[in-house]
Amino acid sequence: QVQLVQSGAEVKKPGASVKVSCKTSGYTLSAYALHWVRQAPGQRLEWMGWINAGNGNTKYSQNFQDRVTITSDTSASTAYMDLSSLRSEDTAVYYCARDVGQWVLDYWGQGTLVTVSS
């Protein structure tokens, strides 16, 4: 069965970077786009970007354009989201999600809580 398993919770200081991993199983990572979405406490879902692991192409939200990098390692069936220059407003649960096609996110990781605090 399809599973996306994310790395554990992180606590970072302002200005630092965080890298969250998303290990996939039950399907071929390169066959589907993979998105990253975050949700601050009590707030809405916010799209960050996506990667086509088949060719490495990425697209990012303008809200994160200069701070986010999404990569993948198809040999490890794993995608990564790197967010730099962290600030307190980046405290959120970060999700990876598979795009089954037509921008429909059908399987989601369990979420990774990133806390930014001095």
Next chain:
Amino acid sequence: QSALTQPASVSGSPGQSITISCTGTSSDVGGYNHVSWYQQHPGKVPKVMIYDVSNRPSGVSTRFSGSKSGNTASLTISGLQAEDEADYSCSSYTSSSTLVFGGGTKLTVL
């Protein structure tokens, strides 16, 4: 990219029907049929309930339906049940080849 506009909350009694709106622009909701709806219970992962405006994934109750008119998409839940109480968010593909979510709507079953 601004978030799509949804009502903050809606409520209904068991057995009733409710509709949640999702308003965007001609660059997202109005321009494409790639509108989805997600259900999220507290502390849980989002689950897709409707995709491509009005299609239901396998396993989703027929009580859930979607539609679109102009720049506004809608999710209707008929025969409300206690288990439907959750947050609902819409999403849409945009002309910038990105994805945008709505602000989310909290559904309370009275």
